Amino acid sequence: xxxxxxxxxxxxxxLGQKNEHRAIDGLDLSIEKGSFTAILGQNGSGKSTLAKHIxxxxxxxxxxCLVDGKDTRNLEELWQIRRQVGMVFQNPDNQxxxxxxxxxxxxxxENLGLEPQVIRAKVDEALKAVNMTKYKNFAPHLLSxxxxxxxxxxxxxxxxxxxxVLDEPTAMLDPQGRAEVLRTVRKLHEERGITIVYITHFxxxxxxxxxxxxxxxxxxxxxxxxxxxxADVPGMKKRGLDVPLAAEVSWQLxxxxxxxxxxIITEDELVEALEAYTCQSN
Amino acid sequence: MLSNxxxxxxxxxxxxxxxxxxxxxxxxxxxxxLEVFLFSNAVAYGIFSAITLVMMLLSGVPLCMLLRSLxxxxxxxxxTFVIHLFSNPGTPIxxxxxxxxxxxxxxxxxxxxxxxxLLILMSSLLTFTTSPLKLTDAMESLLSPFRRxxxxxxxxxxxxxxxxxxxxxxxxxxxxxxxxxxxxxADFTTGNVMKRLRNMVPILVPLFLSAxxxxxxxxxxxxxxxxxxxxxxxxxxxxxxxxxxxxxxxGFVILTAALLGIKLST
Numbered sequence: 001x002x003x004x005x006x007x008x009x010x011x012x013x014x015l016g017q018k019n020e021h022r023a024i025d026g027l028d029l030s031i032e033k034g035s036f037t038a039i040l041g042q043n044g045s046g047k048s049t050l051a052k053h054i055x056x057x058x059x060x061x062x063x064x065c066l067v068d069g070k071d072t073r074n075l076e077e078l079w080q081i082r083r084q085v086g087m088v089f090q091n092p093d094n095q096x097x098x099x100x101x102x103x104x105x106x107x108x109x110e111n112l113g114l115e116p117q118v119i120r121a122k123v124d125e126a127l128k129a130v131n132m133t134k135y136k137n138f139a140p141h142l143l144s145x146x147x148x149x150x151x152x153x154x155x156x157x158x159x160x161x162x163x164x165v166l167d168e169p170t171a172m173l174d175p176q177g178r179a180e181v182l183r184t185v186r187k188l189h190e191e192r193g194i195t196i197v198y199i200t201h202f203x204x205x206x207x208x209x210x211x212x213x214x215x216x217x218x219x220x221x222x223x224x225x226x227x228x229x230x231a232d233v234p235g236m237k238k239r240g241l242d243v244p245l246a247a248e249v250s251w252q253l254x255x256x257x258x259x260x261x262x263x264i265i266t267e268d269e270l271v272e273a274l275e276a277y278t279c280q281s282n
Numbered sequence: 283m284l285s286n287x288x289x290x291x292x293x294x295x296x297x298x299x300x301x302x303x304x305x306x307x308x309x310x311x312x313x314x315x316l317e318v319f320l321f322s323n324a325v326a327y328g329i330f331s332a333i334t335l336v337m338m339l340l341s342g343v344p345l346c347m348l349l350r351s352l353x354x355x356x357x358x359x360x361x362t363f364v365i366h367l368f369s370n371p372g373t374p375i376x377x378x379x380x381x382x383x384x385x386x387x388x389x390x391x392x393x394x395x396x397x398x399x400l401l402i403l404m405s406s407l408l409t410f411t412t413s414p415l416k417l418t419d420a421m422e423s424l425l426s427p428f429r430r431x432x433x434x435x436x437x438x439x440x441x442x443x444x445x446x447x448x449x450x451x452x453x454x455x456x457x458x459x460x461x462x463x464x465x466x467x468a469d470f471t472t473g474n475v476m477k478r479l480r481n482m483v484p485i486l487v488p489l490f491l492s493a494x495x496x497x498x499x500x501x502x503x504x505x506x507x508x509x510x511x512x513x514x515x516x517x518x519x520x521x522x523x524x525x526x527x528x529x530x531x532x533g534f535v536i537l538t539a540a541l542l543g544i545k546l547s548t
Contacts, residue, residue: 087506095503106518119518141450
């Protein structure tokens with residue numbers, strides 16, 4: 001069984017009212033333990049709604065959402081699910097609760113009712129994992145956006161989370177902060193095998209995932225490796241989405257009759273392919 | 283212009299007063315203030331003043347900073363002093379129009395002013411040596427016995443914590459909104475009071491809207507981190523009562539006994 005499973009999941013906002021909105025519409029999706037899944041889609045395609053189902057912040061209108069075999073509608077198990085699944089939201093300011101960094105990281109374990117010395121050990125360990133130990137006595141408003149997001153990640157780690165759901169964590173950050181957050185997430189994925197569900201608008205970020213799910217009008221419109229998804233440049237454009245720059249360039253070159261291999265999505269791969277091409281033609 | 287506001291007047295340090303359990307500090311302060319009101323003879327006031335002076339030196343807070351805390355209340359102290367000079371019957375010293383200056387009046391005026399000064403200095407010693415976060419924890423702990431009467435002690439403390447966290451963020455945001463409105467021609471500096479108040483509306487409306495949005499998102503983030511109220515919650519930095527605190531309590535008991543002795547013997 002997969003770690004996260006959605007079976008025929010539907011979610012409606014304002015159910016039964018005039019402005020009823022069906023954000024997720026009969027979605028079937030499963031996410032394996034230890035995988036790194038990127039979720040792409042336009043605004044309003046149901047990405048954030050999907051993310052909030054994974055730790056029971058929203059409950060399905062119909063269908064089932066299972067996390068590690070536990071139903072999110074089961075109130076007894078909801079707290080266990082929230083402990084296993086950590087969330088990081090878009091706005092770095094609106095998810096830090098305490099006025100000191102280490103107190104904020106301790107917020108989760110404190111809610112679980114752990115012993116003070118156990119909490120201290122978990123907090124120190126979590127701050128080390130996101131490389132923020134030296135900022136532990138800072139006030140959050142003195143940190144950069146990227147640092148705040150890393151503190152939010154540490155807050156989830158301190159609760160021994162097995163899965164991180166990140167809902168556009170880099171949308172409000174500068175390029176440097178974006179790189180910091182992505183580097184931290186990849187490190188946690190590789191070193192600790194934490195399952196990652198990463199919602200983003202940046203195609204370069206999605207390119208590092210093992211799997212890309214494309215959301216469109218509340219359904220999974222496409223699902224595959226980044227190479228498979230980004231190979232379909234016209235299809236992506238039709239859905240109003242970009243592809244990584246390297247994929248776009250190689251697609252345009254192929255259209256001009258320059259023979260490049262399929263499945264180029266990173267800049268390094270493009271450079272290599274172009275070098276091979278120029279050697280060949282000389 | 284708004285960026286240099288600090289919350290409270292905490293002066294970081296590591297003195298005996300800084301290291302004391304904030305709960306003990308708050309309780310002893312309240313009892314001390316009560317005694318200042320109860321024992322009003324000259325010897326007692328001498329002792330009170332001496333204690334306050336010693337505390338001020340022990341705290342490691344610069345004296346000028348401590349004295350500055352008297353500044354906002356300076357006029358009240360002076361006013362009380364002058365009122366008492368002329369309103370006490372007794373041996374007259376001089377008469378100005380309808381008012382008679384009396385010897386008893388001078389004594390009483392000094393007493394009351396000293397009382398006010400002691401109250402202010404001791405209270406500001408508490409806020410100078412205790413961070414707002416520790417004060418919040420102390421408040422939660424001291425109020426928790428009243429929970430059974432329906433007092434939401436944990437909720438109040440959580441509100442304080444969140445307020446302390448968001449004050450700098452909201453100040454930054456106010457600054458940003460003001461600049462945005464000024465760049466579109468808003469004027470916050472001229473006109474009479476009514477006009478200026480009316481001009482604040484374009485700042486307050488966006489500020490409130492964004493505060494509500496923040497509150498919504500924060501509530502969601504708290505829930506995602508297993509927050510479900512104060513029940514079953516622990517604290518990483520739990521307050522501990524140590525040697526210094528027992529020493530302070532002991533000292534306070536001796537002081538009270540001595541003051542009672544003086545009062546009964548006279």
